[in-house]
Amino acid sequence: MVSERGAVGLAVGGAVLIGALTALQARINGTLGAEFGDGIVAAAVSFTSGLLILVALSALLPEGRRGFGRLVGGIRTRSIPPWMLLGGLVGAFTVASQGLTVATIGVALFTVGFVAGQTTGGLVLDRIGYGPAGVVPVTVRRAVGAALAIAGVVVCLSGDALAGVPLWMLIVPAVAGAAVSWQQGTNGRLRVRVESPLTATLVNFIGGTVVLLFAAAVYIAVVGAPRVVPTEPWLYSGGAVGVIYIFLSSVVVRRTGVLLLGLGSVVGLLTTSVLLDAAWPAPAAPSPAVAVLAAAVALAGVVVAAVPWRRRRR
Numbered sequence: 001m002v003s004e005r006g007a008v009g010l011a012v013g014g015a016v017l018i019g020a021l022t023a024l025q026a027r028i029n030g031t032l033g034a035e036f037g038d039g040i041v042a043a044a045v046s047f048t049s050g051l052l053i054l055v056a057l058s059a060l061l062p063e064g065r066r067g068f069g070r071l072v073g074g075i076r077t078r079s080i081p082p083w084m085l086l087g088g089l090v091g092a093f094t095v096a097s098q099g100l101t102v103a104t105i106g107v108a109l110f111t112v113g114f115v116a117g118q119t120t121g122g123l124v125l126d127r128i129g130y131g132p133a134g135v136v137p138v139t140v141r142r143a144v145g146a147a148l149a150i151a152g153v154v155v156c157l158s159g160d161a162l163a164g165v166p167l168w169m170l171i172v173p174a175v176a177g178a179a180v181s182w183q184q185g186t187n188g189r190l191r192v193r194v195e196s197p198l199t200a201t202l203v204n205f206i207g208g209t210v211v212l213l214f215a216a217a218v219y220i221a222v223v224g225a226p227r228v229v230p231t232e233p234w235l236y237s238g239g240a241v242g243v244i245y246i247f248l249s250s251v252v253v254r255r256t257g258v259l260l261l262g263l264g265s266v267v268g269l270l271t272t273s274v275l276l277d278a279a280w281p282a283p284a285a286p287s288p289a290v291a292v293l294a295a296a297v298a299l300a301g302v303v304v305a306a307v308p309w310r311r312r313r314r
Contacts, residue, residue: 011255014248015264021245022114022265023107023272027280028238029095030102030110035230038223039099044209044216046095050239051205058202067196071203074193084190087200088207090183091246094176095238096212101169106281107273108291112153113170115266115298117177119149126257130185141304142260148301149266155294184261187246188253201247205239263301270295 029046033039058064074080102110123146127137183204191200253261274291 011252012260012264014252015256015261016268018245018248018252018261019265019268019270020272021241021248021268023111023269023276025095025238025241025245026098026102026110026273027107027276028235028241029098030107031280032230032235032238033099034103035228035235036226037228038219038226039096039101040212040219041216041226042099043092043096044212045236046099046238046242047092047205047209047212048239049236050243051202051209053240053243054198054202054205058198061198063196064198064202067194067199068202070194070196071199080190080193084186084193085203085207087183087186087190088204088209089211090176090179091204091242092208092211092215094180095208095242096215097172097176101172105165105169107276108270108294109165109170110173111269111273113173114177114180115269116150116153117174117179118181119146119153119177119263119266121178121181122146122257122261122263125181125185130182145263145301145304148304149263149298152266152270152294152296152298152301155290155297184249184253187249191251192254197247197251201243204246205243263298266298266301267295270298 025046029039029042032046033042036042036045058068071080075085098110123143126142187200187204190203191197194200249261252264256264270291274288274295277291278288
């Protein structure tokens with residue numbers, strides 16, 4: 001049997017992995033968008049590939065079939081409200097923002113805006129009890145942990161990294177980060193209703209794929225189809241990576257709450273973005289030293305928020 005503290009530790013580790021996978025997906029989708037010359041088309045391709053994977057898994061696995069049956073039944077009886085099915089819209093926006101910005105600003109600067117929005121959104125949503133864990137009080141240590149995570153963001157913004165970077169490229173990731181906090185809470189609640197993380201993830205990809213295919217069709221009709229179609233197989237793996245981390249989010253959020261999930265993912269995001277930007281530098285990427293320091297400060301925030309400090313007995 002795993003102790004309560006051990007279970008929380010595993011959940012935080014899962015949150016860190018979610019952040020690492022998010023950074024990896026951002027690099028994949030950003031590169032694919034640069035190759036296509038269009039972030040919207042790249043996002044549509046990424047989401048569609050993820051949806052095909054999920055449809056196959058849902059049909060093959062008994063859990064997927066049972067979860068889908070509960071989903072259909074819940075929609076018919078209205079025990080699953082329509083707003084619980086809208087998490088895919090956030091996923092679509094997030095993937096599109098990756099394709100539009102990462103090739104220019106790098107993974108680390110994308111993470112800066114994303115983390116700022118996600119941390120703030122997690123505090124608010126936990127306080128009002130939006131996540132499946134219910135109301136999670138904003139205690140002193142959780143507030144300090146969030147403040148340290150934001151401090152890591154400030155460190156990452158130091159220096160001349162922002163010179164020449166359009167303001168919207170920082171605003172869009174911040175909006176995406178705040179929206180993902182809502183998406184994580186929504187996915188967790190949907191997962192409770194359908195009793196299947198796989199089905200909750202499938203719902204996200206159905207909604208996101210529909211929106212992105214429509215947006216890509218409009219874009220192609222107005223501007224024209226991309227002239228270059230990339231042939232490297234790894235550029236099309238963003239959908240599979242998204243399947244994994246959205247699935248993990250719907251499981252982990254029940255144990256961590258929205259804020260702690262966001263803080264854990266900060267560590268994975270910043271650490272992995274440092275490695276990715278070192279391997280594939282972008283024009284506006286911060287220096288490795290600055291990025292490492294930012295990751296260390298964010299890690300301190302996770303420790304403060306996650307570790308249940310004991311008071312000394314008098």
